[in-house]
Amino acid sequence: MTKEDLLLKNIQGNKPFPICFEDLEKAVAERLPAGPYGYIRSGAGGEQSLRNNRSAFAKYSIVPRFLTDVSEPDTSIELFGKTYPTPFLFAPVGMNQMVHELGELAVVRAAQRLGMPYIQSTVSSYSLEEVAETVPDHTKWFQLYWSTNEEIAYSMAARAESAGFEAIVLTVDTVMLGWREEDVRNQFSPLKLGLARGNYMNDPVFTASLKDDSLESYVEGILANIFHPTLNWENVRELKRRLHVPLLIKGILHPEDARLAIEAGVDGIIVSNHGGRQLDGVIGSLDALPAIVKAVDSRVPVLLDGGVYRGIDALKALALGANAVCIGRPFVYGLAYDGEDGVYQVMQNLYSEFKVSMGLSGQRTAAGLPAMTLIRE
Numbered sequence: 001m002t003k004e005d006l007l008l009k010n011i012q013g014n015k016p017f018p019i020c021f022e023d024l025e026k027a028v029a030e031r032l033p034a035g036p037y038g039y040i041r042s043g044a045g046g047e048q049s050l051r052n053n054r055s056a057f058a059k060y061s062i063v064p065r066f067l068t069d070v071s072e073p074d075t076s077i078e079l080f081g082k083t084y085p086t087p088f089l090f091a092p093v094g095m096n097q098m099v100h101e102l103g104e105l106a107v108v109r110a111a112q113r114l115g116m117p118y119i120q121s122t123v124s125s126y127s128l129e130e131v132a133e134t135v136p137d138h139t140k141w142f143q144l145y146w147s148t149n150e151e152i153a154y155s156m157a158a159r160a161e162s163a164g165f166e167a168i169v170l171t172v173d174t175v176m177l178g179w180r181e182e183d184v185r186n187q188f189s190p191l192k193l194g195l196a197r198g199n200y201m202n203d204p205v206f207t208a209s210l211k212d213d214s215l216e217s218y219v220e221g222i223l224a225n226i227f228h229p230t231l232n233w234e235n236v237r238e239l240k241r242r243l244h245v246p247l248l249i250k251g252i253l254h255p256e257d258a259r260l261a262i263e264a265g266v267d268g269i270i271v272s273n274h275g276g277r278q279l280d281g282v283i284g285s286l287d288a289l290p291a292i293v294k295a296v297d298s299r300v301p302v303l304l305d306g307g308v309y310r311g312i313d314a315l316k317a318l319a320l321g322a323n324a325v326c327i328g329r330p331f332v333y334g335l336a337y338d339g340e341d342g343v344y345q346v347m348q349n350l351y352s353e354f355k356v357s358m359g360l361s362g363q364r365t366a367a368g369l370p371a372m373t374l375i376r377e
């Protein structure tokens, strides 16, 4: 073994691991069947939105400061009165059993080891109660998809609250399924395979609406409820009235929608284009961020996801006013590559690069990053 090999293993733990997103994506492409891989990797339509997320980061360059004593970096952030050691959260990603048998349970164990809040998807393979039992003391938020039968949405939100989830994240950009060419090409529909059943199987309101407990009935029931084109601000207000924990809205791209969300009583905003999976031809999340930060004017936290594949991406997002970032595809690839340890390694690498980059740009605290100089080309 060469000296270089040893050094790599020291940095990354005991096993060699693809160091960057591109290497990891390539490695996972070789391990997963075309259906699941295409489902995770692809964006809607011609994938302009997916590309926009990445190219938005490349438009910004950091102008570093030096001689600032960066010996004791403080990467912590505060959200809803709690302090977290890093500005990274796990974005809600459905149906994790598509790539690993332990699915969300493996992911949330890694999240706990890292001290990063975990957002569980409505369409997870394991139920929110199973996740809560796995990591009862770790911070978990629940991502809610509205339901055609709104009583199902209220029921899931109430279950999440009683299982100890500390916030509800309502995703508003999925009122119908995006035009996903890769999945059509591969004839792949994980919803139809029943991989999204975790939270539906034991929901009393949902199960009462089924004609029997066959897989077909579950799938039919989920498909009948999961897309909900009637969603509107009154639904948001009513949900807010029923909740005892903070409500965030995920999928906001227009500053006017951010203003309306605050008017509707929302406690936080996640700027996101759903990883380019819904509407094609959409503004990249980072490009949408500054106007939303301005409109929100520090009244509620603003989080961002979409294309955060490197530590410096997180640095740029925080410099532009995001309070934290959510990671999606990178952790899913980590899960596919090496289960819980793979998730841990990916997120640890992102965090390590973030911390180094904070120091190298002369910044001592994550909270102070908005004062950093960025130029936009």
Ligand SMILES: Cc1cc2nc3c(=O)[nH]c(=O)nc-3n(C[C@H](O)[C@H](O)[C@H](O)COP(=O)(O)O)c2cc1C
Residues within 6 Å of the ligand: 039, 040, 041, 053, 091, 092, 093, 094, 121, 122, 123, 143, 171, 250, 272, 273, 274, 275, 276, 277, 305, 306, 307, 308, 327, 328, 329, 330, 332
């Ligand atoms: C495979 C996959 C499944 C997803 N499932 C959900 C979901 O169930 N609910 C949701 O709100 N967002 C979902 N998202 C979107 C993510 O929360 C996040 O917005 C997106 O992954 C960010 O883009 P990035 O992964 O390229 O950074 C999913 C994304 C992927 C890649």
